[in-house]
Amino acid sequence: MENLIALLVAAPLLGAAVLLCGGRRLDAVGHWIGTALASASFVIGAILFADMLGKDEEHRAVGQHLFSWIPVEGFQADIGFQLDQLSMTFVLLITGVGSLIHVYSIGYMEHDERRRRFFGYLNLFLAAMLLLVLADNYLLLYVGWEGVGLASYLLIGFWQHKPSAATAAKKAFLVNRVGDMGLSIAIMLMFTTFGTFAFGPVLEATGETGEGKLTAIGLMLLLAACGKSAQVPLQSWLGDAMEGPTPVSALIHAATMVTAGVYLIVRSGEIFNAAPDAQLVTTVVGAVTLLFGAIVGCAKDDIKKALAGSTMSQIGYMILAAGLGPIGYVFAIMHLVTHGFFKAGLFLGAGSVMHGMNDEVDMRKYGGLRKYMPVTFVTFGLGYLAIIGFPGLSGFFSKDKIIEAAFAKGGTEGWILGGVALLGAAITAFYMTRVMLMTFFGEERWRNQPTPSPAESDVEPAAEHRGTHAEPHPHESPKSMTIPMIVLAFGSVFAGGFFGIGDRFLHWLEPVTEHAHGHSPLSATTVTLSTMVVLVIGVGLAYLQYGRRPVPVVAPRGSLLTRAARRDLLQDDFNHVVLVRGGEHLTRSLVYVDHTLVDGVVNGTAASMGGLSGRLRKLQNGYARSYAVSMFGGAAILIAATLLMRAV
Amino acid sequence: MSATAVHSLWTTAADPIQKIDAPNIEYGQLSPTLIVIGAAVIGILVEAFVPRRSRYYAQIFVSVVALVAAFAAVVALAAGGYGTTKAGIAAMGAVAVDGPALFLQGTILLAGLLGVFTFAERRLDPVAHGNRVDSFAAQASSVPGSDSEKAAVKAGFTTTEVFPLLLFVIGGMLVFPAANDLLTLFIALEVFSLPLYLLCAVARRKRIMSQEAAVKYFLLGAFASAFTLFGIALLYGYAGSVSYATLAQVVDGTIETVNPALVGTMGNDALLLIGAAMIVMGLLFKVGAVPFHMWTPDVYQGAPTPVTGFMASATKVAAFGALLRLLYVVLPGLRWDWRPVMMGVAVVTMLGGAIVAITQTDIKRLLAYSSIAHAGFILAGVIATTPDGVSSVLFYLAAYSFVTIGAFSVVTLVRDAGGEATHLSKWAGLGRRSPLVAAVFAVFLLAFAGIPLTSGFAGKFAVFKAAAEGGAGALVVVGVISSAIAAFFYIRVIVLMFFSEPRPEGPTVAVPSPLTMTAIAVGVAVTLVLGVAPQYFLDLAGQAGVFVR
Amino acid sequence: MNPVNYLYLAALLFTIGATGVLIRRNAIVVFMCIELMLNACNLAFVTFSRMHGNLDGQIIAFFTMVVAAAEVVVGLAIIVSLFRSRHSASVDDASLMKL
């Protein structure tokens, strides 16, 4: 049975290979092949899942060793897979949501002449992501880790003719590389400490080494997680990543890839458990990002960017939870899964809206769309309710647990973290309500708007053929797009309840991550109630701001905070000034140095040699008598020297 | 010394001279020299009696036959073991017949043979009035540009005297490295110098420069030989004899019977040191070592190129041979005095030659300076003062002389309206116009630069190795540095030939007769053979590495 | 009289000759100075011969004279031809080739 594991990865990989090498003759069927293979790997996942459920808890984890990858004296890297409950959760999420989004893309990319390639990239992503979660050692995980980075690079920059897209893609890859550096250093540390970097041996041996080493490893892993999961300080790429086609944002930058960081931390739980300092830093990062993303989300008028901010903030929750240690791991993963459903749903909804609105992304040019695209409205609405944690829906269960755990951390930390988590919940409610209202309610601001739309400057080809930039005619999207949205909506409604009630998910995952019940200073009910309260506050504020008053088509200047938030709290500007500018100056000056100094020394020697030569040859002045003089002098010196030699 | 002593000397000196018994001459062992000198005399007779038309052929015949025969004699002697076991002194102690002598004589003879070929080349210059002409003046005595000259050209005169002159030069050179007493050394020096001065003066083109070169060479040469002679006088004064054997014993202080009259001078090392220094200076002048090198560029440039080629190779061979013998046979006892001095000379010679060459613009001057640098390299081998040193120098000389003759022969091919186009700028793009010639010249340049797989590298490695083993590691480092500098200008020429666009009015490459072709071909062949498989020749040089005392 | 003094004389003559070579312009004069140096050598030879009481020095002196004569022949030929083509016997005029 476990020999199927390799197929999980192989199927989409094959798809990628076929689609990318196949050439134009596959254009007609490319999307079908891609979707088929994605679904195939979902089916395999399902089979393995069924098989796993069949076994009792101890024997659920299975592995498959393919071959020895890099055998070098004292250094053993293998290609091998490990499928336990944790991996399985991810496998199902990835292949499931992935397949849905493949289906969705068939419609969404219908008119793009490079659709075949798009599906090739999507398959490549699936393969890499599965490799990431199935690897049985850190080095192989690293391969998947950078593989998803590559896929995301290709997909963000899919519309390469848009400079903005190309830049965004490059930025994403670079920022991720910084994180990857952390991962590779962590692996090296493991190698020098444990002599191996396979999950099993390393995690078992954590006890045998000092806390310092483990803290270092933990922090490096955290760095990697920050890069992949867009956590402060490496979050800056996620917003720009929205340049990619919307299905990509849904799959990679909401549901799956960005959560890889959480997976990494939870997977390395033993290391973090043994390194409290690393854990503390993790929680702090999570908490900060949680607020950061939420605030940014409040200010963005671009629907996708707003959602991106939300994603950041939600992952902040997960990281926070993961940082809490055994009391949080399960909930981190649980929130990860539910978030996968509703956030993917929300993005697909947004995509559907854009689809109907000539790819307009500015929410201020939306409004009152609910009657034009009912399905989108309903599914989006459910996703909305889920994310703000409306009682009974997915978000409610998962997020609530995290807040509880945060308090349960105990001590001042506990209070602070818990407080932040609560605050975050309030802001979440605010900005999501804002999105909801601006898009689906209020007057139809898109009527007789001044065309062309701001999207004119860089038009997606998807829009080119849709041609007309005149007044948009909002319409519901084709089935291929709505059905996945509906499915995801189901997920966002029921997943949480299914997992939460009776701690099903907890028991499922506990054998891998082990779970500890923290002692929260507040009772579960208190927490739930307070959550409800902040929820109401958030929604209320948003309603007052955007529901009651008309939304101006042109964004008002806004408060300092708003303006800062629009610019991602100036983080990009900081990067630009410090890193980009500084880097440019550095390289330019180095080029100068290389040319004048390093090269100059050599050329200088040559030149001076030439000068010396020029001066010496003046002695050769053509006068026989001066030659005679030199001979005479030479003779004199010769004699003198000889005598001198004898003298000394 | 006291008056009585002087009186006694006088009386002894005044004794009635007993009858002189006839000296016994080993004609067989001296045959190479005798053959060449004899041929030279015959050449004179040819000039006197053979009609002008057929002189040219007669002279070539005589010279070639003589040189081949002489070479055969050398080989025979070497085969007869005179280079090793039977090595000895001939002609009443005047001439040594031993390994180094024979090896160098062989080299000189071969160089001379190639020299004759290049001398006899008559296809390069355009035919004048229906007569093929070589590189020598129609009538050396006539004033350049005068009517008499025109008449001579019209009449198709040629200076066939160059062949006997060349033979005299070779004859002198054969004796020079073999000379076993200072007198013979001096005579040989003059015998090969004087005709060489004349040969420099008889160029067909650019005669003024040719004569200027001759004057400079003559005056400075005579000046140098005066020093040598005075040095000889002082050594004679020191040891009371000019024979190497005696000198060596005196210098080592191993002489058994001390003539009481000599006690005074023998104690006086000043005589010895100054004398030695002056003789060495004369030899250094001939090899063109800094600071006695200044004649080299001018003479090399002014002299007819075939002469330059021959001179550049053969003179070095002969002079270094003599230098080796002097230093290794006569002055080994003085090693600790002359080694440091020679090291100094070697260093300035290597660096000086290489550095000044960088900015040269005339190919012949460039090669002149490169020859100076090479003299420095060879000196490094001389300083080793080991048998290895000797053999390495011998090998280097052999390798070097062929490369040099070949290179200068190529120079004679590149011509424009004014004769040979020696200015470097005219060589631009030669590789495009006639790849073969350029490639051949490139091979020679690479050999000069000491690139592996050429004879230049083998030779350089040999001398540096010897020097390093002889404890002169510093010299090796300097040598390496100056080789790097030298590489720069050799490469400059290659760049010029291959990578720069040819000039429209650029020179043409004359198609030579088989004579010059032979010279060049032999040059290339030796260069490559000595580069790839030098072992046999190293063995030869190795066996020849021992001087007879 | 002590023969050593002849040596001093010889050295003196030699130096005078050398100096002449260095300072005089006229090729002929320069050449004569060289001859002077050679003769200085001869003087040295005979003096030493006298001191050592063997005849080698005197024989060498004869050789030297012959060589000197030969040098005269060659030298004058060259110098004269140069003079005829340049109408000047100054060694400094003969400086076409330099650097």
Next chain:
Amino acid sequence: MSFPLLTATAALPAIGAIATAAVPAARRTAAKWLALLVSLATLALAVVVLVRFDPDGDRYQLTESHSWIKDFGVRYELGVDGIAVALIALTALLIPFVILAGWHDADPLETHSSRWRPTQGFFALILAVEAMVIISFEATDVFLFYIFFEAMLIPLYFLIGGFGDRAHAGSDEHAAAQRSYAAVKFLLYNLVGGLIMLAAVIGLYVVAGNFSLQEIAEARANGSLDMATNTERWLFLGFFFAFAVKAPLWPLHTWLPNAMGEATAPVAVLITAVVDKVGTFAMLRFCLGLFPEASKWATPAILVLATISIIYGALLAVGQRDIKRLVAYASISHFGFIIMGIFAMTSQGQSGATLYMVNHGISTAALMLVAGFLISRRGSRLIADYGGVQKVAPVLAGTFLIGSLATLSLPGLAPFVSEFLVLVGTFSRYPAIGIIATFGIVLAALYTLVLYQRTMTGPVRPEVSAMPDLRVRELAVIAPLIALLIFLGVYPKPLTDIVNPAVKQTMSDVQKKDPQPEVEAVK
């Protein structure tokens, strides 16, 4: 005695070179095919070597030994260890692609005179270089190695100076001037390095009395030859200097950008992917093999230089405006990694370095050759002259991207394996240096992706709008290389199996043990 396989492998291209040069001027195409066939035959021989080589056998196999220059103590001694075999295979593998890629680079222009036969010369020179490189990988006699180490400069010099990149900004005269400057610079740098090495070679002879690698090693082992510490250090420096110039190591690197910029892309590949490997290879075989103590003594300094090379090269690559110069600086950075791996003195480091030599050869070849195709289409080397190529020539852009990804050593492609091994190997002994070097991978991503973005993406520039996509010949060059990159990235075991024993030997040469992990993890 058996068939002299190694001699044959080196001699075949040499003979081929002569034959190619002899092809008459009119029969240009014949010369090309002849050269290609010869290179393929050589590849076949190299494969035979690969097969005949037994990783677990003696250190040096297929050995040949003949007396050559007795007086210099020089023998004609050939023999290969795993490292040499790998590099010979690399060389023999790349040359056919180089020839194929340079198919039209040396077609004569109208201006050339009829006697000037550039095409024959071009391919003959390439084969000559191959022959010399191969034999210098095989030589186990220091002098023999030195001879070809030096001699190979000459054909390369003519390749650089004589057959420059025709896509040159500026007039022909300017181009020619640039070219010969680059050629001379290349030659002088390496010649000076070589001459300094010559001094050391002579010194070695004075000390050791012969040049045989094995004899000297044995003599040192059984104590019959002990060098004074200072002597050994001086000799080491003499050797290392030459190799560092060839490699090239900062600050001796400045010849490489000029050479690679001015030469045609295939020649650039020849330089950086094949010839420069001789330098790093020689460090491994001669510096460590002959002077273990001195190597250990010099290690800290060399590691610092290597680290500088890594970062410095990468930063300069970021600052370049010329595609080929960019690749050149990238190579400098990579050579920094190789040298670091060699002198980290750990099994992982040295295996990694050896793999790195091979992988870097392949990846640079891929990237540089595609770049060459690109440049030949547009006729410019400036990054700024491109844009939006992927829209008109997707396949070209795709291959270019893969080449770039290989250059930034993306996991799954061959270079990742070697780079990670080098990093781990260095880190385990010198953590600080390892971490600094790790920054190199971020910079690598920067310069490659910036290059890709500026040239391939964005709106299509009018100049490139008519650009044709890769032709069959060009695909035939690139596709195998890419396949190889992927294969060696996923399954490098065949290579490591050959290399590991040799590395073990080298480690024992320098008597170094790998640092042990502080915890012996339960396996």
